[in-house]
Amino acid sequence: MIVEIEKLDHFGRGITTINNKICFVENALPKEIVKIKIVTEKKKYLVSEVEKIIKESKDRVTPSCPYATICGGCHLEHLSFNKENEFKEQKVKEIIERFAKISQDLVKDIIFDKPYHYRNKITLHKEKNQIGLYEKKTNHLIPIKNCKLVMDELNKELTKLSISSQKEIVLRVGNKTGEILNSTTNQKSIISYIGNKKYRVSEKSFFQVNNIITEKLYNEIKKIIKEKNGTNILDLYCGTGTIGIYVSDDVKKVMGIESYKEAIEDAKYNKELNHSKNCSYILGKVEDLTKEITKEFDVAIIDPPRSGLHKKVVESLLEIIPKTLIYISCDPVTLGRDLNLLKQKYTIEYIRPYNMFPRTYHVETLTLLTRK
Ligand SMILES: C[S@@+](CC[C@H](N)C(=O)[O-])C[C@H]1O[C@@H](n2cnc3c(N)ncnc32)[C@H](O)[C@@H]1O
Incomplete structure (x- = not known):
């Protein structure tokens, strides 16, 4: 069967429509004409494989990695890096509009750096x-x-x-x-x-994998805190204390919460290592420690895992309403869901995508929210 690819889905797969059914075509790019073989047929969708590319997209590049088509690590090795960045920006826009029900115009230009040899x-x-x-x-x-x-x-x-x-x-x-x-x-x-x-x-503590993009992201957080005259900072899901310590010279105090014991031990060690006397840390799940989210804090940095915020954490942020929220997310869908709730009491100022994970479909974002 010969089809034309309409667009990419959020996992970087080509999409086409066959008899009113959506069909996913891996390793195919928008506007390409490809010969496909259907490999899975479900009630609502089809999955196919490319047998031959008949008309190639000008955005297609030859993967430089010998494992590109078999290894599950990279999803976009066949797409130019420029187009990958456009794809990620567009992906954040579409997801945010759908799940947070806000304008795509709030999404700013994506920040990116080199495409390869970035993972630590x-x-x-x-x-x-x-x-x-x-x-x-x-x-x-x-x-x-x-x-x-x-x-x-x-x-x-x-x-x-x-x-x-x-x-x-x-x-x-x-x-x-x-x-x-x-x-x-x-x-x-x-x-x-x-x-x-x-x-x-x-070994098992979380640490961002891309050093160059992390520094750019943390500099943006530092800049926001300076502009907002942030003084008392909550660092929720703080990992090894990275973000709080990064901004600690400019503020009165930082309090971090993290559920992984090894990471909180690292955070306490890192506070000493950097002479950041104004930082303190609590071990536990944020949703079990919502009593720590008090009116004393004017800025909350929230950097949860892919699952986003627990309902109790959202409720607490809606009750206490720190003046500034900086929400770092690696999953635009859960971010969108949470923003849809938080927007009752906060203005969403902007969302900035960061290409933390080049050649994969994953994207990091920073969202700035201010109390209404
Ligand atoms: C995306 S990482 C962010 C870490 C840190 N902010 C950084 O940039 O290095 C999320 C962190 O949340 C922690 N975590 C996961 N679920 C949690 C929960 N319910 N309460 C507190 N921490 C949690 C994980 O162990 C991980 O360290």
Whole structure:
């Protein structure tokens, strides 16, 4: 069957319509004419594979990675980086309009940097005597010698890996220090820099994967706090204390809440490491600690996992209403859902997409909200 691709869906798959049914076509780009084979037929949609590209898009590029079509890590290796950035900006606009029910005009231009060798972390899998990454949507191991997304230091470490008893191997590299964390060795933490702040990061603690984009994102947060004369800062879902410590020189106090014990231990260590005497940390789930969200705080930075905010946290933010909310999100859908609730009491000033994860369909955003 020969079809024309209409657009990309939010996972970077081509979409076409066949007999009034939506059909997903992986590895196909808008305006391309492709010969496809239907591989799945469901009541509401079809899934197909490209057999032949008959008319190629001018935005198509030849993937530079030998594993591009099989590995599940990159979804947009066949699209030019310019168009990838446009796709992500448009994706945020469409999702926000649909879920937050606000104008697309609130979405600003995307911030991006280099497309490759940006990741400071890789998680590898081991099977029998081989180490690699999983094939798309399966647990089939593809042995790899190199990953184009990760920093050179990690690719070097990858070539030195010997087969250990661990099924999952985590490698991390510290920004500016070059320290390597390798979960098969005894080095269980590293020091990494963002700007002039340094952070201890343990094996399983969260740390943003893209150093350059993280610094740009944190600088925007710092700028907002300065402009708003922020004094008492809540750092919810604080991880290793990164954001709060980053802005701590400009404010009176920072209080962070985080549920992962190892991360909060890192945060307490990082406070000492940076002489940030005005920072304090509490271990626990934000939704169980809403009594800590008090009127004393004029700024709340919220950086939840993909699932977004717990209902109780939204309720508390609607009750206490800190003057400024800075919401960092890696999932525009849950962000949209939460903004739709928060907009009762807050004005959404703008949403800024950041291309934290080039060559994948994922996108990070910063949203600035102010009390109405
Ligand atoms: C996206 S990360 C942000 C971390 C940090 N703000 C940063 O930029 O490095 C989300 C963090 O929320 C933590 N977390 C997940 N669910 C939580 C909850 N219910 N309450 C508190 N922290 C939670 C995770 O352990 C993780 O450290």
